[in-house]
Amino acid sequence: MLLGCIADDFTGASDLANTLAKGGMATMQFVGVPDGAAPASCEAGVVALKSRTIPVAEAVRQSLAACEWLLSQGATQILFKYCSTFDSTKEGNIGPVAEALIARLGADVAVVCPVFPATGRTLFNGHLFVNGVLLNESGMQNHPLTPMTDPDIRRWLRHQTRGEVGLVPFSTVRQGAEAIRAALGAEAAAGRRLAVVDAVGDDDLVAIGAAIDGAKLVTGGSGIALGLPANFRRRGLLSGNGTSFTPGHGPAAVLSGSCSNQSRAQVKAYTAKHPGLAVMPDDVMSGAMTVDQAFDHVMSRIGHAPMVYSSADPAEVKAAQERHGKDRVAEAIEGFFGELAVRLADAGIARLVVGGGETSGAVVTALEVECFHIGPEIDPGVPALAAEGPRPIRLALKSGNFGAIDFYDKALAALGDA
Template sequence: MLLGCIADDFTGASDLANTLAKGGMATMQFVGVPTEAAPAECEAGVVALKSRTIAVADAIAQSLAACEWLRAQGARQILFKYCSTFDSTKEGNIGPVAEALIERLGADVAVVCPVFPATGRTLFNGHLFVNGRLLNESGMQNHPLTPMIDPDIRRWLAYQTKGEVGLVPYATVRQGTAAIRAALAAEAAANRRLAVVDAVADADLNAIGAAMAEAKLVTGGSGIALGLPANFQAAGLLSGRGTSFSQATGPAAVLSGSCSAQSRAQVVAYTARHPGLLVLPDEVISGAMTTGKAFDHVMGRIGLAPMVYSSADPDEVKAAQDRHGKAEVAEAIEGFFGELAVMLADAGVARLVVGGGETSGAVVTALEVERFHIGPEIDPGVPALAAEGPRPIRLALKSGNFGAIDFYDKALAALGAP
């Protein structure tokens, strides 16, 4: 293994694995910290954790365990991947995990770059934009678990970390790799061990990646990985094998737990052509809606690739959280989708598309997936996946804001045929 990656959620892990595979690295995605060695052909290993919204101490412990396993596989560089909308609270978990990895690896400085131009995420003067709108005006301010109310990434990190946070501005990035490398060295000399680096285009990310050739730790969204495979290629270390993926033949279903504006629009588009079942938190918590009822609904319409969704308006979600508690609502919905996914897979559903990071994490965990082979890209940041484990199902895991309006139909086609 050449590059070892730690992702704080499951959709982000597949997003990153997709980027690395397209860059020419033989890539595998592992679910949780493995207990066995990685296959010899794995050049980039992505350990998918569900650590984005757990307690800070637990997120640090899991991330350090992943780091140690990756280093034991021979990883020469560690990448900590988080969402391109920097999903976190003032308490963490991005900053504390990054600081812990810096200490463990003995890194002088680590880049902070949550940029993915293909999906509209750009960074200028340390401020994060989504499709030209400041982060706190993009809809992310309404996220039910990690509301992003400040677009200044340095300021947000300052709440989470102990030291001063540096900045490599866009004027420096435009000067190229040598200037970026010099700026990062200056940040390290000033004892600023985390440095936010501006980027607005793929060319910027390639220049930043080239400057990271000798870095012990890199942090960012999946876009930061664009320039990293070229470093290993230039050193003559890549085999050119790529990864293995095959489509599946069999019935399909869609599960959506994301409440982002894009997810809600995708649900409307999909249910205009396919059966849909809305699942409300109140009904799940009260027992009025059970996984058995949802399973019967889906299997009675399985030839039409039905959808089960809990995607709702932010005000409705907040009202449910006020009634039952934020953690209780999240646990109920995630548990519901995880249990339903297992029932569907055991009944012969061969293709399953999941919308929402937390929902995807719950589904993958419940299915006991051990690792994924990375398939073709469906939409920017979302690949088709072939699961290894007790249920060899084909999956697509979509972050809430990712994908075109017709994403779900395209995803089912990418995973295989009825």
């Protein structure tokens, strides 16, 4: 293994794996920290954790455990991947995990770059934009678990970290890799171990990638990986073999637990042509909606690739959280979808598309997936996946804001046929 990656959720892990596989690295995604060794053919290993919204100390512990395993597999560079909308609270978990990894690896400085231009995420003067709108005006300010109310990534990180946070501005990034490398060196010399680096296009990310060749730690969204495979290729370390993916054959279903604006638009478009079952948080909490009911609904309509969704308006979700408690609602919804996914897979569902990072994590964990082979890209940041484990199902895991309006139909086609 050459590059070891730690992702704080499952959709982010597949997003990153997709970027690395497209860049020519033989990539595998692992679910949690594996017990055994990675295949010898694995050049980039992505360990998918579900650590984005868990307590800070536990997120740090899990991330360090993943780091140790990746280092034991031979990784010479570690990449900590988080969402391109920097999903976190003022307490963490991005800053504390990054600082713990810096200490473990003895890194002088680590890039902070939550940028993914293909999905509209750009960074200018340390401020994060989504499709040209400041992060805190993009809808992310209404996220039920990690509301992002400040677009200044340095300022947000400063709440989470012990040290000062630096900046490599866009004017420097545009000068190329050598200028970026020099600026990062200056940040390190000034004692700033984390440095936010501006980027607005793929060419900026490629330049940043060249500048951090050999860096012990890199942090960012999946876009930061665009320039990394070339570093290993220049040294003649890549085999060119890629990864193995075969399509699935059999019935399909869709699960969506994301409340983002894009997810709700996608759900509306999909349920205009396919059967849909809305699952409301209050109904799950009260027992008015059960997994048995949802399972029966899907199986009675299985020839039409039905959808089960809890993509309610953020105001409705917030009201339910106030009545029952945020953590209790999240746990109930995730448990509902995880149990439903297992029931569906055991009943013969061969293709399953899941929307929402937390929902995807719950589903993959419940299905006891061990690792994924990376397939073709469906939409930017979302590949088709072939699962290894007790249920060899084909999956697509979509972050809430990712994908075109017709994403779910395209995803089912990419995973295989009926």
